[in-house]
Amino acid sequence: MTEITVTQIPAGGAGNPGAPVEGAATARKAVLIAEDDALFRRVLEHCFEQWNYEVTTVENGLEAWEALQREDAPPLAILDWMMPGMDGLELCRTIRSRQRSPYRYLLLLTSKDDKQDVVAGLEPGADDYLTKPFHVDELRARVRAGERILDLQAALIRAQHDLRSAADHDSLTGLWNRGAIIELLKGELSRRERTGGSLGVVMADIDHFKKVNDTYGHLIGDAVLKEVTRRLAANLRPYDTIGRYGGEEFLIVFPGCSVSNLVTGAERLRHSIAVQAIETSAGQIPVTLSLGLTSLEPRDADPPDCEALLRSADESLYAAKAGGRNRLETAPAARAAGQQGD
Ligand code: GH3
Numbered sequence: 001m002t003e004i005t006v007t008q009i010p011a012g013g014a015g016n017p018g019a020p021v022e023g024a025a026t027a028r029k030a031v032l033i034a035e036d037d038a039l040f041r042r043v044l045e046h047c048f049e050q051w052n053y054e055v056t057t058v059e060n061g062l063e064a065w066e067a068l069q070r071e072d073a074p075p076l077a078i079l080d081w082m083m084p085g086m087d088g089l090e091l092c093r094t095i096r097s098r099q100r101s102p103y104r105y106l107l108l109l110t111s112k113d114d115k116q117d118v119v120a121g122l123e124p125g126a127d128d129y130l131t132k133p134f135h136v137d138e139l140r141a142r143v144r145a146g147e148r149i150l151d152l153q154a155a156l157i158r159a160q161h162d163l164r165s166a167a168d169h170d171s172l173t174g175l176w177n178r179g180a181i182i183e184l185l186k187g188e189l190s191r192r193e194r195t196g197g198s199l200g201v202v203m204a205d206i207d208h209f210k211k212v213n214d215t216y217g218h219l220i221g222d223a224v225l226k227e228v229t230r231r232l233a234a235n236l237r238p239y240d241t242i243g244r245y246g247g248e249e250f251l252i253v254f255p256g257c258s259v260s261n262l263v264t265g266a267e268r269l270r271h272s273i274a275v276q277a278i279e280t281s282a283g284q285i286p287v288t289l290s291l292g293l294t295s296l297e298p299r300d301a302d303p304p305d306c307e308a309l310l311r312s313a314d315e316s317l318y319a320a321k322a323g324g325r326n327r328l329e330t331a332p333a334a335r336a337a338g339q340q341g342d
């Protein structure tokens with residue numbers, strides 16, 4: 001007969017299963033319980049429900065593996081050692097060899113307490129183990145330890161994400177920074193080399209922006225930059241990419257965009273800025289944008305490289321400025337690469 005020890009602790013006491021595990025109040029935690037013994041399964045389920053966990057239970061190792069492969073699988077898994085289909089050890093080994101991230105905290109349940117068995121359990125990748133029959137307060141303490149590891153893991157992932165984001169994003173506008181947008185353009189160029197297709201590049205620069213700073217101050221200038229960013233981003237197609245190329249200069253990449261579509265797209269951007277003065281705490285400030293366009297056609301053999309493409313967009317922008325601002329100018333990319341011989 002199966003023996004289960006459930007320690008009785010007074011309500012509110014340290015081991016009270018009714019008290020939520022630390023941190024559970026913020027977001028509901030989730031656990032996967034894989035246990036073929038119906039009685040243990042019920043006890044485990046009851047404990048975790050009391051601790052306010054979202055509980056998924058399965059009765060064998062194969063079902064557990066299936067459940068753990070789902071995108072929203074619980075980060076914490078309680079795995080029985082002896083189970084039909086795939087035992088707990090095999091399951092740990094499979095999870096560790098096939099799933100590097102997100103990290104799963106695996107607690108192995110075993111009725112074996114021989115030291116060799118414990119080593120055999122931890123070696124393939126279990127984080128901790130608990131011997132049956134177990135005490136509820138010991139289970140809770142071990143689960144807490146597991147949650148601390150998972151919380152740490154989540155904080156690390158967040159920090160890694162923030163660092164990566166800070167490295168390739170501009171902090172004022174939230175756009176890709178210069179290095180990142182150039183890399184993205186290079187990526188598009190090499191993709192185009194393989195697949196063909198057209199590619200549009202636009203350099204956009206706010207007109208007389210220095211005057212905005214001189215008249216209203218730098219902080220208002222920043223607010224204008226943010227609003228210009230918002231309007232530009234709102235008027236792009238989902239697959240276009242925009243980055244802050246310099247102070248008040250933006251680089252926009254339009255993959256698969258023919259010249260006529262590029263002109264239409266760029267005109268929409270110009271219009272989105274000129275159509276309405278920007279509302280700031282210093283009042284309404286009218287702003288305009290000049291845009292330099294260049295594009296590669298599907299049949300452009302031997303296309304210019306990234307640098308030549310940028311030079312071409314820059315020359316078009318210069319022409320737009322010289323032509324009176326608040327306008328677009330277009331130049332074929334190949335000319336800047338010196339491939340048309342003029
Ligand atoms: P043009 O029409 O020829 O482009 O004239 P402009 O005044 O926009 O160009 P200029 O290059 O003379 O000046 C750009 C100004 O943009 C100067 C600089 O202080 C300002 N600027 C660059 N980055 C920022 C920023 O992050 N915030 C603010 N407020 N101003 C910035």
Ligand code: MG
Nearest residue numbers: 036080082083
């Ligand atoms: Mg079993």
Ligand code: MG
Nearest residue numbers: 205206207208
């Ligand atoms: Mg400018």
Ligand code: MG
Nearest residue numbers: 205246248249
């Ligand atoms: Mg400029």
